[in-house]
Amino acid sequence: MSSISNRIEQISSSKPGAKDYINYLHSLSAAADLISYAKAIIQIPDGAIVARPVLAEFVSYTKGLADAREEVLIATLDVLKEKTIIFEEQEFLAREALAEVYEQKNEFTKAARVLQGMRLDSGQQHITDDQKVAVYVRIVRMLLEDEDDAGAETYLNKCALLIHKCNDPAQKVHFKLSQARIFDTRRKFLDATRKYYEMSLEEAVDADDRLQCLLAASKTAILSPAGPLRQRVLTALYKDERSVQLPTFKVLEQLYENRILDQEDVKQFAEMLEPHQLALMGDGVTVLHRAVLEHNLLAISRVFSCISFPRVAALLGMELTQAEDTIANMIIQGRLSGRIDQVSGFVYFDSEKSNLNVRQKALVRLDEVAERIAATSRDVRIY
Known part of the structure; x- marks a missing residue:
């Protein structure tokens, strides 16, 4: 010294x-x-x-x-x-x-x-909004690497207050990708799918990275809760001409066409997933297992107008009580249209034409009203 x-x-x-x-x-x-x-x-x-x-x-x-x-x-x-x-x-x-x-x-x-x-934010030195966003995004990315999604979300929220002032396209891309990753880690798979897919269309992202985002979107879409909302994102993914290049395409196609998933395909798909996407849920099953069961139930509902619970359990290889609970939850949540007869032990599925929840029916009615108003307006003459 x-x-x-x-x-x-x-x-x-x-x-x-x-x-x-x-x-x-x-x-x-x-x-x-x-x-x-x-x-x-x-x-x-x-x-x-x-x-x-x-x-x-x-x-x-x-x-x-x-x-x-x-x-x-x-x-x-x-x-x-x-x-x-x-x-x-x-x-x-x-x-x-x-x-x-x-x-x-x-x-x-x-x-x-x-x-x-x-x-x-000390005020002693001039740090631009772009620099602050870069630091916050970097913190988020580091915490996500160690799967600290709670800490990452805290700094992502700080970043969200400044991102609209940011002029750096690269940081905006990293911000959106971090949003998708947090949704993914938190198992909010539908939200993650939307963000990943948005990134897969972003021209500022490298072509190979866009394809990786599309792959991530397909994974989270498959893991999402079965129902009308998932079907919407599945449609967008399936119709994207790039999807045929993905290793997940076979499963994606089976979901889009409402076919019962082949177990060998499911096994191969599981090998592509991250650890948090295979974690056990509170009911003792994995996210993937639950997604497969719920999808297969939807597929069955399009084939049968009614079916007994023992038959459902046998077709899907699940416990009787699990079949009953899963069907009941999906009906309550508006993701499966039907009713349960506990006395007979049967579930009765509504026809595809009426397979709309209350919100969807309301939207259809609003569309009809809008069309009538538009038609009336065309017939009005000003004299």
């Missing part, structure tokens, strides 16, 4: 500019020497005007330190704590660099924690 500080004092005595300090910096390579250098620089009598560009160069210089970079940057941030207000911009750069080190080591939560320590 003494030799480094003495040399800094010698440089200071000649009333130099930042260049003289930087030249000396480039002669150092040992971690201990660099840490001593950082401690000495913030104390130079030339003041912050000279020290700021020197410290900025110091952070950049650490890129060539390989294994020692983490140690030096941690020590530098500790040094800067003493004068954070004076060297906020330099601390910002050091945190970005340390987060990069952790990201390269796949220590994503550590990277996020370092970025969370940034003072983005």
